Amino acid sequence: MSESSSAFDYDLFVIGGGSGGVRAARIASSEYGAKVAMAEEYRMGGTCVIRGCVPKKLMVFAAGHGATIDEGAEYGWTVTKGAFDWSVFRHRLDAELNRLESIYTRNAETAGVTIYHQRATVAGPHEVRLADGRQVRARHILIAVGGTPFVPEPYRGLGAWTSNDVFLSDSLPETILILGGGFIACEMAGIFQGLGSSVTQMYRGRQILRGFDDDLQEHVAAALVQQGVALEVNTDLTSLEKLADGRFRACDTQGRERVFDKVLFATGRVPNTAGLGLEEAGVALGRGGAVMVDDFSQSNVPSIFAVGDVTDRIQLTPVAIREGHAFADNVFGGKPVTVDHTNVPSAVFTRPEAGTVGLTEEQARESHDIEIYQASFRPMQTAFIGAETKALFKLVVDKPSRRVLGCHIVAPGAGELIQIAAVAVKMGATKDDFDATIAVHPTMSEELVLMRKPSR
Missing domain, CATH: 3.30.390.30 (FAD/NAD-linked reductase, C-terminal dimerisation domain)
Structure with missing residues (x-):
């Protein structure tokens, strides 16, 4: 590159403070001495830590204890099973997420990374514009903004939940309709059923967990039904209306009309690139706005890279972390490292x-x-x-x-x-x-x- 280092404010600017972006920033800074900055508009830790894997798994643990108590009684223990207190769990969950967020922030800063707690967009091949109006120049830009829940067009703006919202609720719904058949929908169905809600899961396809092994699909579906989830496949919404009392009236392709306290759309996730300025900077985007990259996570604009869910390769946190580390090794360590995306568990x-x-x-x-x-x-x-x-x-x-x-x-x-x-x-x-x-x-x-x- 013809421009000298003095022409740039940073060697690397990372947009997105999730697992993949933080790993890339830390390795580039601490191991290779790069001058690194990153911007996160919500909370450090990204989807996995703040509104995905971690809080979800804690909810899974909470939901499973009810069955454990019942099993203990069958084994001979004298137990008294009360109701689940969401407020107690929610308080501990908030404290844990705050703790993890501070760890992510501290680890990045300790590694020498400058953090901007605001939205950043791409203003050019080497330019990043911050929400406060400042513009900085970086030799390399890494897009690590992850994905965002997808809600079908007719139902946006109604106030239904996505996976981003369930962890912020002040109370558990008595009845909930979960739309979707992927792993998020299935996990949430099991969670809410285990915590005491009456759960209906509706999926328009033949069977849940499309893309997984057929026998695995059948076993998980049977388990959900045995636990009390009303699993309705080959069924889709025809209309959804929010009522004056805050509940939802749902009509479906089977001709039913029902009212639910809450509706959760778990209908997939899309790359979170809307309004990021990538197309204006000349970056090629694929289906759903995914950043198109090569084996080295490089886009068609040589100075702009992307890792994690925003590339829509494999939407898993450990994959994003591995991609972020490989990016830093390759670009700043001079090591031609790529990530093998086969046989990922x-x-x-x-x-x-x-x-x-x-x-x-x-x-x-x-x-x-x-x-x-x-x-x-x-x-x-x-x-x-x-x-x-x-x-x-x-x-x-x-x-x-x-x-x-x-x-x-x-x-x-x-x-x-x-x-x-x-x-x-x-x-x-x-x-x-x-x-x-x-x-x-x-x-x-x-x-x-x-x-x-x-x-x-």
Whole structure:
């Protein structure tokens, strides 16, 4: 680049204070000595820490304790189960999020990063405009603004919830309609049901968790229904009206008209690029406003990069963190580092949880001669007290090479289990490697190494 360093206020300006942006800023500054600034218009920590993964998982924990109390009684404990007090939980949740936000801020500042607590937009290939009117110049600009919930056009402005709002509520609704079939919708359905709300989940598709393995979908759907969620697939809204008392009247394609205290749209997320100035700066955007980048997270404008959900590659926090670190290594450390987006594990925190890594059975059949090893059973802990919810352990195996192409689990703690299984799948482990491993007994996960004959 012909311009000298003195022509820039910063070597790097990061727009967005979430996990990916903070990682990139910290590594660029602390490890490579770059002069770095970042801007965050809401709260440091981004979606995951403030209004996503962390508060959601804490709500999952809270929702699960009711069933744990019931199970304890079945095991012989004398228990008195009262009502869930949302205000107590909400107070502790707010305190925890404040603590985490301060940690994110402190870690970035300790690394030498200057933080602007305001909105920033792109004003040119090297220019960033702050909300207070200041304009700064940066040799490199990193877009790390994440995604934002999508609400279909007819229903915007009605005051329905998105995933951003549920953590800010002053009370729990008695009845709630959750629209969507993705992991956020399914998790929220399980959370609100577990906390005592009457939950209806409506999804226009054939089955929830589109894109996940078919057997995993069926198991999670059955568990939601068993817990009391009214799951309505092949159904969509035809109209939604907010009533004078604050409730919502919903009409659907099945001809029903019902009233709910709250409506939650969990109908997907889109890159948060609206009004960011990227198109005006010449940056190519893809579907839904995603920043188009190459393997090194570089856009078509050489000085502008993007990581995380805003690129719509894989919308997972650990992926954003890895991409942010790789960006800093590449641009400021001179290391040609890229991120491998294959065999990335993920989890759905329903009850029981679902974990997955690698190819689904349907994906694998398109290009492989495969065998399926599958076990479905009632786990010992809950079978003892007569519960009907089943666990699922499934391996998708390439028949000629015996390599495990995919692993899918629905079971308590599946998020923890799939992390370990993902190491084996990423390493290219074969079914013979699994078979050679001695089981830990009695556990649910021993099924992973005990399935000797293919089910199909």
